[in-house]
Amino acid sequence: MTFKFGWKPTLATLALAGLIPLAGCEAPEADEPDVGQAEDVGPSGHAVAEHRMPNAELNHTAAGHAMADEVAMPSFAVVRLENFNDSGVTGTLELKGEGKGFMVSGQISGLEPGMHGFHIHEYGDLRSDDGKSAGGHFNPDGHDHAGPDAEQHHAGDLGNIEADGSGVANVDVKVDGVPLHFVLGRSIVVHAGEDDLKSQPSGDAGARVAVGVIGIGNESP
Numbered sequence: 001m002t003f004k005f006g007w008k009p010t011l012a013t014l015a016l017a018g019l020i021p022l023a024g025c026e027a028p029e030a031d032e033p034d035v036g037q038a039e040d041v042g043p044s045g046h047a048v049a050e051h052r053m054p055n056a057e058l059n060h061t062a063a064g065h066a067m068a069d070e071v072a073m074p075s076f077a078v079v080r081l082e083n084f085n086d087s088g089v090t091g092t093l094e095l096k097g098e099g100k101g102f103m104v105s106g107q108i109s110g111l112e113p114g115m116h117g118f119h120i121h122e123y124g125d126l127r128s129d130d131g132k133s134a135g136g137h138f139n140p141d142g143h144d145h146a147g148p149d150a151e152q153h154h155a156g157d158l159g160n161i162e163a164d165g166s167g168v169a170n171v172d173v174k175v176d177g178v179p180l181h182f183v184l185g186r187s188i189v190v191h192a193g194e195d196d197l198k199s200q201p202s203g204d205a206g207a208r209v210a211v212g213v214i215g216i217g218n219e220s221p
């Protein structure tokens with residue numbers, strides 16, 4: 001009787017062993033349906049999907065980071081300035097990445113002789129006739145307007161450019177602390193008057209006489 005009674009734990013042990021695959025220690029063969037798993041997991045298999053999803057997401061994220069690391073940030077951009085408010089002002093500028101900033105160089109013509117406010121604006125949107133769809137100065141840090149040499153100023157505060165007696169301004173401006181890729185798709189705006197470097201919010205520089213979108217450039221066109 002003791003022997004016969006002993007079979008009951010053995011059967012329980014076998015039953016328990018049959019549950020081991022459900023704990024994830026051993027996967028069932030592909031051609032063997034696992035009825036016990038279907039009962040524990042549910043007919044839609046949600047539990048299995050929930051366990052696998054983090055790994056899938058992790059792999060996707062890791063691949064994404066690897067891909068991002070392999071993509072070089074643009075180091076060259078161009079701007080074709082279009083005249084606004086019937087100014088006749090045009091020009092071409094080149095932006096070249098340099099350390100944690102970039103250089104802006106080029107030539108602008110059709111200006112009135114003298115000083116003209118010169119800024120990077122928030123949007124590369126040229127739809128409005130007056131250039132105002134380009135928004136305000138690029139200012140991600142929320143600082144007040146000032147000159148580019150001030151301790152705090154808009155990231156887009158580039159100061160003034162000067163046009164000679166024939167209305168031509170040669171541009172050579174260094175921008176520090178703003179990586180080139182931060183301004184791609186934004187715009188450069190030339191104003192009718194001088195930026196006084198203190199009036200808020202934009203230096204009282206007058207109308208926008210030329211606007212151009214900052215786009216990734218082809219160094220070998």
